[in-house]
Amino acid sequence: METFRETYVKELKSKDLDPAVRKALESLRNHWSGLLIFVDHPKIPMDNNLSERKLREPCLGRKNYYGCASRWSGDLTAALFTIFQSAILNHIHPKKFLQAYLQACAQNQGNPPENISAFLPWNLLEEQKSRWRYPDGVP
DSSP: OHHHHHHHHHHHTOTTOOHHHHHHHHHHHHTHHHHTHHHHOTTSOSSOHHHHHHHHHHHHHHHHHGGGOOHHHHHHHHHHHHHHHHHHHTTBOHHHHHHHHHHHHHHTTTSOOSOGGGGSGGGOOHHHHHHHBOOTTOO
């Protein structure tokens, strides 16, 4: 990596460098430590492919949601995608999670539960996590 760094630093010193190339190399210089963070922290992925894949379905679906001409429908869909993806990323089955949440709403006369933070994936009790866990081999 040091050889690469030395190369771009040397190229930046060139007087006749194309402006677009200079801009790219300056960005590389300014963001060097962030670009290599995965080297020191292996849990951080080298790319954002997972994020890109997670955005694919909502982006494709967006074309269908335009047809309803309803702002609230789009907002609801965006909120639900966020909830479902948060559950999946925390190995929680979205359907089981949603059923439990809606059951708690029903028990509270159709209102959200008093302690909504208890439904955040990172606050779940171990017993809830094991009941709502995705099967092995599923995201």
